[in-house]
Amino acid sequence: MLETVTQGFKAATERLRGVRELTEESIDESLRDVRMSLLEADVDLTVAKDFLTRVKERALGEKVETRSRDARGRKVKVTPGQHFVAICEEELVNLMGPVDTSLVKERGATSIMLVGLQGVGKTTIAAKLASYLKRQGRRPLLVAADIYRPAAVDQLKTLGASIDVPVHSGEEGEKPPEICKQALARARGEQRDAIIYDTAGRLAVDKELMEELEEIRREVAPANTLLVCDALMGRDAVNVAKTFNEQLPIDGICMTKLDGDARGGAALAVKAVTGVPIKFIGTGESVDRLEEFRPEGLASRILGMGDIVGLVKDFEEVVDEQQAEEDAERILRGKFTLEDLVTQLKTIQKMGPLKEVFSKLPGMGGMAEQVEETELVKVEAMIGSMTLGERRQPELIDKSRTSRIAQGSGRKPKEVTDLLKRFDQMREMMTMLGQQSGLLGKVPGMGKMAGAGMGGFPGMGGMGGLGGLDPTAMLGGGAGRSAAPRSRDADARRKNKRKQAKKSRKKGRKN
Numbered sequence: 266m267l268e269t270v271t272q273g274f275k276a277a278t279e280r281l282r283g284v285r286e287l288t289e290e291s292i293d294e295s296l297r298d299v300r301m302s303l304l305e306a307d308v309d310l311t312v313a314k315d316f317l318t319r320v321k322e323r324a325l326g327e328k329v330e331t332r333s334r335d336a337r338g339r340k341v342k343v344t345p346g347q348h349f350v351a352i353c354e355e356e357l358v359n360l361m362g363p364v365d366t367s368l369v370k371e372r373g374a375t376s377i378m379l380v381g382l383q384g385v386g387k388t389t390i391a392a393k394l395a396s397y398l399k400r401q402g403r404r405p406l407l408v409a410a411d412i413y414r415p416a417a418v419d420q421l422k423t424l425g426a427s428i429d430v431p432v433h434s435g436e437e438g439e440k441p442p443e444i445c446k447q448a449l450a451r452a453r454g455e456q457r458d459a460i461i462y463d464t465a466g467r468l469a470v471d472k473e474l475m476e477e478l479e480e481i482r483r484e485v486a487p488a489n490t491l492l493v494c495d496a497l498m499g500r501d502a503v504n505v506a507k508t509f510n511e512q513l514p515i516d517g518i519c520m521t522k523l524d525g526d527a528r529g530g531a532a533l534a535v536k537a538v539t540g541v542p543i544k545f546i547g548t549g550e551s552v553d554r555l556e557e558f559r560p561e562g563l564a565s566r567i568l569g570m571g572d573i574v575g576l577v578k579d580f581e582e583v584v585d586e587q588q589a590e591e592d593a594e595r596i597l598r599g600k601f602t603l604e605d606l607v608t609q610l611k612t613i614q615k616m617g618p619l620k621e622v623f624s625k626l627p628g629m630g631g632m633a634e635q636v637e638e639t640e641l642v643k644v645e646a647m648i649g650s651m652t653l654g655e656r657r658q659p660e661l662i663d664k665s666r667t668s669r670i671a672q673g674s675g676r677k678p679k680e681v682t683d684l685l686k687r688f689d690q691m692r693e694m695m696t697m698l699g700q701q702s703g704l705l706g707k708v709p710g711m712g713k714m715a716g717a718g719m720g721g722f723p724g725m726g727g728m729g730g731l732g733g734l735d736p737t738a739m740l741g742g743g744a745g746r747s748a749a750p751r752s753r754d755a756d757a758r759r760k761n762k763r764k765q766a767k768k769s770r771k772k773g774r775k776n
Contacts, residue, residue: 267523267532271567273302274353281346292324295349307499308530312537316360323352354564360533362560364517364542368398368489375403375459376449376485380478380513381493382505383466386521388417390493390547391463392424393555394519397545398459399430400553405459408448409434410441410481413465421463428552431455441465442480449485462487470508478513489516491544494531496523502531506539517544520558532563603648603656603688610641646674647681659685 277295284291296317303313368375377394379387388411395405407425409432411417418434425432433451435444445462452460464481467474482490492515494502502520509515520532523546536542543558648656650673655662662670662685671678 267306267530267563267567269306270302270308270530270533271569273299273305274350274568276302277353278346278350281344281349284345287324287345287349289321289325292321292349296321299353303530303533306530306533309500309503309534309538312360312534315537316356320349320352320356323356324349350568354561354568354570357533357564357567358560360560361536361558361563362542364544364558364560366517366544366557375489376462376487377460377489377491378462378464378478378481378485378487379491379493379519380464380509380515381466382470382495383414383468385466385493385495385498386547387411387466387493388421388424388463389550389552390519390521390545390555391421391461392428392430392552393547394461394545395425395430395459396428396552397555398461399428403459404455404457405430405461406448406452406455406457407432408445408460408462410444410448410462411465412439412441412444417463417465424552441477442484445481446484470505470512475512482513490514491517491519492541493519493521494535495521496531499531500534503535503538506535506541510539510541515539515541517542519543519545519547521547523548603651603659606688607645607648607656610645614641643674643676643680644684647671647676647684650674659688 276298280295280298281287281291299320300313300317303316304310368377375398379391379394381387391407395407398405407421407430409418409421411421412435418432422432422434433444433448435441435447439447441464448462449460451457462481462485464478465474490513492506492509494506496502498505506515506518518535518541520535520543523532532543532546546556546558548554548556647670650670651662655666655670662681667678667681667685670676671681674681
């Protein structure tokens with residue numbers, strides 16, 4: 266997501282590494298990289314120039330405090346490069362925000378009217394919004410008001426059935442405004458407290474489309490009118506948003522396919538050009554892949570600092586808090602098994618595509634592209650080929666059992682051996698990891714672990730299993746190998762070497 270812009274800021278930061286003072290020359294050199302990346306990402310030229318001007322003015326005009334205090338009150342040293350990054354982050358947030366993602370709630374139903382061009386993903390977003398509202402405890406009704414696109418009504422009915430949400434469609438020959446009016450009456454009669462209108466689109470904005478949308482607005486008076494835009498359209502997405510907003514009051518934007526393009530500059534420019542904020546972003550095909558848009562989260566990810574808040578939100582949606590607490594208690598007693606590891610891996614999968622999960626981890630943005638989804642499948646296959654006793658007591662697995670597990674999972678014996686080694690290392694390391702951040706106390710099941718001196722990676726089913734290690738280490742992929750923990754033998758050799766050196770020093774002093 267927005268890798269092009271990320272590379273520009275990364276290059277700018279590298280230029281300032283070791284710089285003792287922010288001068289006009291050093292700032293100009295750094296901003297040259299940012300400028301190129303913004304334009305490559307299809308950010309509007311005027312928006313890019315204004316952003317760069319604000320960053321430069323602040324970088325030159327603000328005093329760099331070389332010493333500051335972190336969240337825990339400890340003194341930390343701040344470099345000019347870090348000060349520059351902080352300014353960039355604030356300006357990115359200002360560029361895209363502020364954003365209020367709450368949907369206006371009327372006394373009866375919360376109504377949402379989706380508008381946009383044809384092919385931008387309105388029907389899918391309608392289902393995603395219905396799923397989102399349903400998770401919030403509301404009872405939504407979907408309305409198939411796109412009678413022109415072939416199979417549009419059938420598509421919405423299929424999506425509605427997949428999330429158990431009813432779909433209202435009109436009779437043959439019935440016009441969209443009348444369909445929407447009847448749907449509103451049905452929602453009231455069935456006591457449904459949310460209604461989503463999936464309206465028709467066109468290949469381009471035209472008078473006929475706008476008149477139809479205006480008529481629907483008069484009939485049902487939606488509390489929210491959301492424009493659906495496709496990030497792959499680049500600058501055209503911003504122009505479309507501007508045109509729609511000039512002719513129809515727009516409350517917010519749903520940006521689709523932002524994860525499908527390394528550029529995605531529309532996300533950065535649309536608020537500045539139109540004044541209309543992005544409220545939601547749709548990622549992936551699954552109906553549960555809808556995120557509330559957080560400018561600070563995206564800004565942090567662009568700058569390679571991850572999005573911990575977003576990660577915790579994903580975690581809270583897929584984990585059972587009580588179960589997480591019970592698992593944490595059990596693991597603190599040393600009862601960590603390969604079954605627990607499978608639970609962790611399945612939790613990660615529920616949180617969304619693996620690359621997306623890792624892109625939200627601080628410092629993992631660049632590594633996310635190296636992570637392969639298939640590695641999870643391989644690990645699960647190997648563990649699935651073990652007996653219940655082997656999963657609970659991996660030490661039972663000898664050479665013969667390793668061959669059987671490899672054959673049963675379609676892997677090589679060495680892959681099984683490597684998996685067991687990494688699991689053993691992880692289990693040992695868990696007890697040695699200290700609390701890594703104040704975040705742990707906010708994650709269900711992690712508070713007790715943090716208090717007991719154990720780290721944790723949010724999203725691991727309350728296990729804390731991959732905490733402190735490279736989270737890709739258990740996957741055996743190239744991304745994780747370099748960061749895998751030291752083996753027991755290597756640690757013993759180092760310890761022995763230190764002892765020998767200490768003895769030699771004592772002997773030398775006696776002589």
